Amino acid sequence: MTAKIIEGTKIAEEIREELKVRVERLREKGVIPGLVMLRVGEDPASVSYVRGKSKASEELGIYSETIVLPEDAKEEEVLAKVEELNRDPRFHGILVQLPLPKHIDSDKVLNAIEPRKDVDGFHPVNVGRLLIGEPYFLPCTPHGVQQLLLRSGYDPGGKHVVICGRSNIVGKPLMAILMQKKKGANATVTVCHTGTRDLAAVTREADILIAAMGSPKAITADMVKDGAVVIDVGVNRIPDATKKSGYRLVGDTDFDAIKEKAEAISPVPGGVGPMTVTMLMVNTVRAAEEQSGLKTN
Numbered sequence: 333m334t335a336k337i338i339e340g341t342k343i344a345e346e347i348r349e350e351l352k353v354r355v356e357r358l359r360e361k362g363v364i365p366g367l368v369m370l371r372v373g374e375d376p377a378s379v380s381y382v383r384g385k386s387k388a389s390e391e392l393g394i395y396s397e398t399i400v401l402p403e404d405a406k407e408e409e410v411l412a413k414v415e416e417l418n419r420d421p422r423f424h425g426i427l428v429q430l431p432l433p434k435h436i437d438s439d440k441v442l443n444a445i446e447p448r449k450d451v452d453g454f455h456p457v458n459v460g461r462l463l464i465g466e467p468y469f470l471p472c473t474p475h476g477v478q479q480l481l482l483r484s485g486y487d488p489g490g491k492h493v494v495i496c497g498r499s500n501i502v503g504k505p506l507m508a509i510l511m512q513k514k515k516g517a518n519a520t521v522t523v524c525h526t527g528t529r530d531l532a533a534v535t536r537e538a539d540i541l542i543a544a545m546g547s548p549k550a551i552t553a554d555m556v557k558d559g560a561v562v563i564d565v566g567v568n569r570i571p572d573a574t575k576k577s578g579y580r581l582v583g584d585t586d587f588d589a590i591k592e593k594a595e596a597i598s599p600v601p602g603g604v605g606p607m608t609v610t611m612l613m614v615n616t617v618r619a620a621e622e623q624s625g626l627k628t629n
């Protein structure tokens with residue numbers, strides 16, 4: 333059996349087309365959804381991520397602005413900027429690009445964002461609301477994973493979902509989303525980490541296996557049950573002399589071997605990656621609908 337490939341690029345495009353209609357509806361009422369991104373310093377990965385989000389905004393008709401503070405900006409300056417943006421009605425969504433320079437307490441900065449504008453969903457209020465099943469926003473990457481599953485015909489309801497990884501941005505919120513007694517969720521969720529004894533024994537129990545470990549090809553074919561659905565969140569650079577850049581991207585799963593065994597699998601790149609930016613756009617539009625009293629869904 334060769335697995336169905338879960339094409340994130342295609343699904344993300346489908347969601348963006350749906351979003352365009354919502355953006356148009358807002359614009360007709362005089363509301364231009366606005367997203368502001370705050371970057372501190374010139375970390376190349378952050379520069380590139382922010383550029384990607386800005387481009388996606390532009391393509392959808394979302395107004396976006398990037399504010400750049402110098403690498404040596406003081407924590408108080410960053411906090412003051414966030415406060416200013418909280419009050420700025422042009423921006424329905426605020427995103428602080430992580431990581432921040434080491435002298436700045438990221439938690440303090442994230443906690444300063446107005447929760448209704450926290451389109452990343454990292455504010456403790458949003459984390460708590462997610463856990464009790466009343467979210468303002470779903471965090472982008474986990475929401476992207478849920479949408480990949482649903483839109484490929486793999487409803488997690490009643491399934492055993494095993495998540496490898498318990499980070500605050502992927503594993504934990506994904507657990508919180510999929511365990512809810514709700515449509516599109518309602519799964520039995522197991523979360524694994526480096527303290528898990530016999531990881532393979534647990535992953536082999538998964539109907540849906542989600543790898544979010546940051547460990548190249550850590551999930552091998554023998555760790556996957558026949559017919560399982562596998563979502564690979566990992567993005568890892570490995571050396572590749574045949575590439576101009578000298579590296580290539582691989583996920584946390586051994587894609588080539590697993591695709592001969594699984595029912596479906598998401599590739600890297602082209603799987604979860606394109607979904608993350610798209611779900612940020614979804615949250616921004618939702619924030620604009622909420623804040624302007626035009627929420628329709």
Ligand SMILES: NC(=O)c1ccc[n+]([C@@H]2O[C@H](COP(=O)([O-])OP(=O)(O)OC[C@H]3O[C@@H](n4cnc5c(N)ncnc54)[C@H](OP(=O)(O)O)[C@@H]3O)[C@@H](O)[C@H]2O)c1
Pocket residue numbers: 473496497498499500501502503524525526527528531544545546547550565566567568604605606608
């Ligand atoms: N495509 C996207 O949009 C997107 C977005 C976010 C992240 N990512 C990628 O997803 C991956 C995970 O990101 P993250 O931020 O969640 O990473 P992270 O903060 O480093 O967390 C990794 C988690 O995986 C667990 N883990 C690592 N190696 C393991 C092993 N061998 N066995 C069992 N558990 C293991 C760790 O366990 P402990 O807690 O015990 O240390 C930790 O909970 C990375 O490759 C990242 O680049 C992609």
